[in-house]
Amino acid sequence: MTDRSTAPRVIFLGGLGRSGTTLLERLLGQLPEVAPLGEVVHLWERGVLADEPCGCGRPFTACPFWRDVGERAFGGWTSMLAERVLALRHRVDRTRRLARITHEDLPEYVRAYRRIYQAAAEAAQARTVVDSSKHASLAYCLLEAGVDVHVVQVVREPRAVAHSWCRTVARPEDGKPMTRWGPARTAVHWTAQNLALELLAVRGAPVTRVRYEDLLATPHETLTNLAQDLGFTSPRLPFLHGTTAYLTTAHTASGNPMRFTAGAVELARDDSWLRGLPRHHRSLVAALTWPLRARYGYGRDTA
Template sequence: MLGGFGRSGSTLLERCLAECPDVVGLGEVLHLWERGLRDNELCGCSLHFAECPFWQGVGEKAFGGWGTLDVAEAVEDRHEVVRNRYLPELVTGLSPRRRQTRAKRLLIRLNALYHAAAEVSGARFIIDSSKHPAYAYFLRRADVNLKCVLVVRDPRGVAYSWSKVVRRPEVGNAEEYMPRYSTVAAMANWTLYSVLFHLLALLRVDVKTVHYEDFMSQPDEVVKEILVFMGAEATSADVAHIRVDAVDLSAHHTVAGNPMRMKTGTLRIRKDTEWQQKMSARDRRVASLLSFPLRAVYGQHHPESWSLRAAIRKSPWSPGDSTCGSCATT
């Protein structure tokens, strides 16, 4: 599973990984029940969920067809169980009986869905880019070999990105937009998501941290590192679709996520530094202040920190990457 607060490059990372042999990307499975099953939004292949051969095959294999499910119940179960406020319950397993019942139903559905997706795709590894901490904690109980990769980007760039108006193409011709966050709200979520994914390691979940800036500068090397972390082989042939400044993408069956999940063909890989020129001085100060503790840990407190950190990481005396991250299921 890929984790971390949104607008950090996780969608592009998933697309790059999904082009590798034995890997399939499903998008944000967390939202499948409402966006795919209930609202019939567009899949990453540009077909509506109900018309997508891949997802119809998954539904048939997992449930004997999506029509056998109580859609309202499936949506409500997810909303009632996967909440950050319920993290103590997700860690201990101790929750009110009603929520235990909902959690059991959700777990049964997810186990069936992941196994069906692996069978229909023929892939050994599944990338779920749901990013939500509570969902990662919940998946500890699923019948999958859960591994998490935390995608971290300079929080000031994240805050600026969440302030922009972005239309949701998966709703077709409707005028619907992705949510926006204030700088304070974005920094609170960025910090919370990062900390919670780091704490997963204490619960014996393998976690790896990937920095957006490293991914943008060396995408093929970062993807190979993640493949090794997942338990796959990582040769140059596995990442032949990735170049230093571009990646070749085919259509993927992702159920939710950033609008770029629908783009195909050759896509340029370029670090987004727009925030450095266009973010207001006030918002930059607020974001810098609120995120300083974690930025210091990540080495984001100095303008040259990324090149310095990359050099240290490549050094033969380097202790290696820290363990923390977003999630891949096998």
């Protein structure tokens, strides 16, 4: 197991799924000495237990990077370890516990994440790791336990998010459809996750907000400003040419299907919700997500 005392910086991408966290993680992962890890919260079930593929395309247990991380962090991955962390997550890492996140099992639960972050930084020879787990409750756990975390809150027009959650999309890992939610459920979760991240900032935690639409409209400016907020001095973005990003292969353990994409990616907005989400659903989501929707600059009909 790793015993280095210098812990890496952790960039934690928070928000509701289908808001652009995977894209942002892939872009941040192109910066020097930054290792994108995917949704570490799902690594235990989807990676260790289910052996789903890494972003490089290999099964999790066959990926040299994750084998190295497992050896450094725990002396190897085991189902017993994964099941233990999942049991701890069920007791500690819950949205309903945010008001009293302190728990007797919190140190053990967060220790597993510390070891992964440290081992991944060593394996990738990186100073910073990116965890796109999204769940505000995990961000609370990490910060409560003293992990050096900078939270990036990724927001997207909630009606666009609702439309995305309504669509049927096949998981590239197994061809099964991704989870679908109705508009009302999406709106409630969008509000809950973003409100929880807002409260983190009120408590004094380092939180930077990025709008998905701004990232796509002005990627160079938005990513440069974010990188500077995160402490990268004079960040260079040679992988960005206008609205085209050139992505290398990433060892991400879980996340949106885009984690498998490499090569040229056109950063284009998807406004299909304006036509694809029925008007009564748009009105429902708009009502349920006010006033945060207005706070983030989303108008009545456009993002």
